[in-house]
Amino acid sequence: MRPRVALAATSAVALLAVLAACSKNTGSSSGDNAQGSTQSGSISTNPADSKGPAKAISGAKRGGTLYQYLEADYDHLDPVRAYVNNATAATNLLVRTLTMFKDDGKGHLTLVGDMATDAGKDTSGGKCTSWQFTLKDGLKYEDGSAITANDVAYGIARSFSPDLAEGPHxxxxxxxxxxxxxxxxxxxxxxxxxxxxxxxVSGKTISFNFKEPHCDLPFAASWGTTSPLPKAKDTKTKLDLRPFSSGPYKVKSYTRDSKLVLERNKYWDAKTDPIRHDYFDTFEVDFGSSSEQQANAIKSSQGNDANAVMGANVPPTLLPTVQNDPQVKNRVAAGFTQFVWYMAINNQRIKDVKEREALNYGFNKKAFIQALGGSTAGEEANTxxxxxxxxxxNYNAYPYDQAKAKSLLGGKHPQLVFAFANTARWQKLATTVQNTLQQVGFKxxxxxxxSASYYTQIGKNNNPYDxxxxxxxxxxxxxxxxIPPVFDGxxxxxxxxxTYPYFNDAAVxxxxDKLTKQSANDAAPGWAALDKDIMTKHAPVVPVYYDKAYQMYGTNVGNMAIGQSTGWPVYYNAFLRNGK
Incomplete structure (x- = not known):
């Protein structure tokens, strides 16, 4: 999973256009990897795109309980801290933000106003240093009180707290x-x-003023950083346990490591929301079942399992059963996500670049991907x-070469600590990592x-893991x-x-700094060049695989797909076929 970072969208991930000189722009790219076709997207310049209600889903019925099975609890549900894709998908039911992506279901994402009347206005004459958003009429919290621009400002203010350090910055x-x-x-x-x-803040308008140009603000405003919160409802770090709802659902009950239950927020007004639906009555997340347990239950689809969605990929042991049964295979939400999974090397502990290069040459990516689930789980990554x-x-600086890895170690056998989330799946994968690295001389x-605190632990600067x-x-x-969120020291x-590799290089x-001052299209070649430069000169991580989703859902679940902006099942477009 990603701390959007930090963790893990449909058959191919959308390629969004980023504002260049604050004007609408689209782009496309392609690579040598068999990722399928790339897609395109844009920031809406038409306020009509930001008006609700969201387009009705064909055949959708109201009612019932949608279940989500997860191996472990969320890291965070506080929207300013949520940065792992399973959590951000859940918070999309609970809170609204200034902007959000609208997915047309055909590989095209459009950034629109969520709480705002549009995707944002550049008020600096095209310089991207001043931005303005105006809230829609009729926005309400779960208690019926009005959402204000001051609440949005307060939500942003609390995101500065050192006690809420997780999340996008x-x-x-x-x-x-x-x-x-x-x-x-x-x-x-x-x-x-x-x-x-x-x-x-002035009335219903909130404005942002920067010393440097930031043409990407409309995108950044889609994160939980801009979710509203009245100061009186701020429970600080305890907000993780009970976010205050501005979305279509609110927390009914939450028992950590056991169960989260959401119910409809009767004060959410679909007429103000161009993105979400509230087809199911309740949403229940059950924690603690392995991928094998999830897959077996949802494959059979008896009782509640018919209304359930996997929170893990179908495990390798069950892939033949799923893929050889057309009726089951048709109940899989599958496709590439936008995530690159890598083995982070703690550069503060492993300072010898030759040792880091040996890890790159000596890591058997194919063996790991096979253990992960084969081609349904991912494809080998080099970038x-x-x-x-x-x-x-695309490039490949470190093709798999055991002899080269051993040569770089020069007869040494460094002892390294490999940390992993304590789930059944990762217990098996950790053994694969151990075996492949020990074959070239590492201990x-x-x-x-x-697993619930995995990213919190590796996100500590002084973590004791290699x-x-x-x-x-x-x-x-x-x-x-x-590159900046992970490799800017x-x-x-x-x-x-x-910055999990804890890599810091002045030249990088x-x-x-140079590239972030340019428009997305102008900077694109520079980012690709810097990608290669970082890996060939410093080898701070081992890129392992380009991620794929392959998650099964029950026979009674309708319109389930992997979200292109989250890399996770989209709950707010799903429904129960029989309405119960």
Whole structure:
């Protein structure tokens, strides 16, 4: 999973156009990997696209309970902290943001206004330094109170708190004009104002003012950073347990590591929402079942299992059964996601570049992918950028070569700690990692981590692990949302990091600064060149596979698909075929 980062969209992921000089722009890319065709997308310039209600789903019925089975609980449900795709998919039911992606179901994503009347207005004359959003009429919370622009500003303000360090940091860094965004202003918990510096509120309008151009703000505003919250409803770190709803569903009950139940928010008005539906009465997430248990239950589809969706890929042992039964195979949401999964090398612990190169040469990607589930789970990756990224260029700096890996180690046998999420699936995969690396001379100690806090633990700067897996998918498909969050060492903090390799190089950081000042299309070749430069000179990670989803759903579930902006099942477009 991704801490959108940090974890893991349909048969191919959409290639979104990023604003160039703040004007609508589209693009496409292709690579040598068999990813299927890339798609296209845009930021809407038509306010009509932001008006609700969302287009009705053909054949949809209202009623019933949709079930989601997960191996482990969410890292975070607080929308400013949620950065793993399974959690962001759930929070899309609970909270609204200034903007959001609308998926036409045909491979095209359009960024529209969610709470806002449009996808944002550049008020700086095309300089992208000032942006304005106006809230729609009729927006309400779960208690019937009105959502205000001040609530949006307060939600952004609390995202500066060091106690809420997880989640995307784009808007905070842009407002502060500093990667260390909470160096001075730390939000309302630490004596700061309820409206952060650079943000202004006037009636229903909220504006952002930056010292540098940020043409990507409409995209960044689709994240939970802009979710509204009244100050009186702020429970600080406890908001993880009970987010205050502005979306079509609200929390009915939540028992950590056991069950989350959502029910309809009667004050949500479909007429204000161009994206979501509320077809099912309740949404229940049950934690603790392995991928094998999920697959067997949903394959049989008896009782509640007929209304359920897997929260894991179909495991390798059950693939032949699923793929050889047309009726079951037709109940699989499948396709490439935008994520590249890599084995992070903790560069603060493994400082010898030859050792990092040996890990790259000596890691058997094919064996790992086979253990993962074969071609339904992913395809071998060599790059930091996904093939769905504007400007992607394929290369292979480290073809699998055991002899080369052994030569680089020079007879040494470094002992490394490999950390992994303590689930049945990863217990097996960890053994595969251990075996393949020990074949070239490494000694690998396996260290399981509680899966619910996995990203929190590896996100600590002083974590005691040498190797661990993470998946990164673009927050929008520009290199600006892939390389800086993971490979800009100036992002490294005490905790809440997405810079899992803990890699820091002045020349790389300087090039990042140069590229982030350019439009997405202009910067695209530079991001591809920097991708290759990072790997060939520094080898800070081992790119392993381009991710695929292959998740089964029950016989009574209608319109289930993998979301192109989340890489996870889209709940708000699903329904129960018999309405119960």
């Amino acid at each position: 784009y808007i905070q860094q842009w407002l502060a004009n500093d990667i260390n965004y909470n160096k001075d202003y730390k939000g309302p918990y630490n004596g700061g104002a309820a409206v952060p510096p650079g943000v202004k 930091l950028l996904s093939p769905t990224t504007i400007g992607y260029k 690998v100690v396996l260290k399981p981590i509680d 190797l661990y897996f993470a998946g990164w998918g673009s927050d929008w498909p520009s290199g600006s949302t892939i 100036r992002n490294i903090q005490a905790q809440g990091n997405s 950081n300087s090039q990042i």
